[in-house]
Amino acid sequence: MKKNQIIGVFDSEDQLMKAIHKVKDKHIPIHEVYTPFPVFGAIEAMGKQSRFTYVAFLYGLFGALGVLAFLYYTSVIDWPMNFGGKPSAAFPSFIVITIVLTIFIVTILSLFTFSIRAKVWPGKAFSLPDVRATDDRFLLVFDSEGVADSLTELKTLLQQEGATEIIEKEVTQENVF
């Protein structure tokens, strides 16, 4: 996967946000924004939303019902035991296990969901346009093909908004090994 990209490098969050707004006003499609820490304005401007919370709720529901069903099956159906004449379907003492295991199930499933949706997992090949993005630079990245018509306009705009560098390069996937 090889793509030509135009990268605007910024020093600060504020400059980056201003540039994003200007670019959006001109309807130039942004490919991606890379930041060293979460910049909520940028996430919003990219028009991305996540249904993570709904999914997590469903995991919780599944977990709670699953655990209760398991406890009922083991202690009532499969092998009921008599503990001092108390009923086998002892709901109050199932509550604790249900809560803790539900939390556990939600956590594990959420982590896997995150890993799959955000595409991060061990040994994944990644393409980072400029390594300084994980340190102190903010990258505003465009696809060369997408902005071919307004290339000069884009470059002047980025310069005006205080981009310290404008890089045009082929970004390749890389692997740590």
Next chain:
Amino acid sequence: MYNRAIRGPLVLGNKSYAQVTSDILQPLDRGAPNWWKIAFAFALILVIWGAWAIYVTVSQGIGTWGLNNTVGWGWAIINFVWWIGIGHAGTAFSIFLLILRQKWRTSINRAAEAMTVVAVGCAALFPALHMGRVWLAFYIIPYPNTRGPLWVNFNSPLFWDFIAISAYLLISLSFWYFGMVPDFATIRDKAKGKIKRAVYGLLAFGWTGSTKEWLRYENLSYVLGGIAAVLVVSVHSIVSTDFAVSVIPGWHATIFPPYFVVGAIFSGFAMVMTLMIIIRRFYKLQDYITDSHLNAISKILIFISLIMGTAYATEVFVAWYSGNEFELFTFFKNRITGTYTYHFWAMVVCNAIIPQLLWSKRIRKNLTIVFIISIIINLGMWYERYNIVITSLANDYLPSSWATYKPTLVDIGIYGGTLGLFTIGVLLFFKFIPMVAIHEVKSVMRAGENESKHS
């Protein structure tokens, strides 16, 4: 919102983002300092002692401990509860303060979570060894087995404990790890050596910091934070039910769950304080872990100390007010006075009285005294568990079966071993993992800047 004009900046020294990265990563690039090596060697000796004690325990049985028919729970359970309590700091810090959107947590949560993981690991060792035949420990896992299938007793707090501790360990481990992924990416991209780049690159999961990743990352941390907040309260509540559900005088009290949870957070915060002062002193991270951070922890400690004092007083009051002669005996003849007087009063003085010194601003500013107080609190919390476990068991309903308890070298060895293990874990953390969450600090270091410009 964070008011910078009133509270001052969260990170001192007016640093650039690049400076933050290099400041926090410098311990990873340098060789280990001498104090680190000495501490490591010392901890290793403790671990070897612990390994010997564990060998004796496993090969000969728990008869090598100081337990007897009357006192069936000794140091092992005391240490178990103590370690779990210390382990509460990480979750309390990162999760409660995350939900409350307290920005100052960002410099501390990484270290607190590291502490949690190591402490809970140490804690888990004790119940496992207490089973006696540790090679049959897997019997506690409820799976369709060939023994019936015989299921475990789901009504038993001891089983709840197993579930709670395992879940807590795995959840705090994954919460901690995912918090580090962006920082591992930073190390990967700064690394000069090939091996370092490969190792941290593998740990970084191919993280790039795109909006796509950050969006889900933030969502994940709030979902996990929200759900794990329940764990902070539930884990130690469940530990307390190990005691409260029994019929032993001094144990079967409804105050136990909140009392244990607060006590756990108390010792956890005290341990965080101890560690933070060490990190500041040896790694010169004063600009990140500022005086205002330590001041905030001190104030939390005073507050919790007051709750602890109230809890102790409540226990004694209820024992008297109930008119139950066994409760009266336990509290008045067996704790306040009697064989175990020393442990009771050590608990009260260390946990409820000495921390009150922190009311004074001058003392809060003197980090040597604060450091000593934080150690005293942890000692006091150990005495509290001693006081609960031993006094109630040693002298219960039948005077004919009363007994005294004394730990053996094996008991002490296992405890020493876990202290060594904890120290080694923390030292490795200092050396190989950024102690302060780099990306989180970067995201809050400008907090409130615009507001202060206007004012």
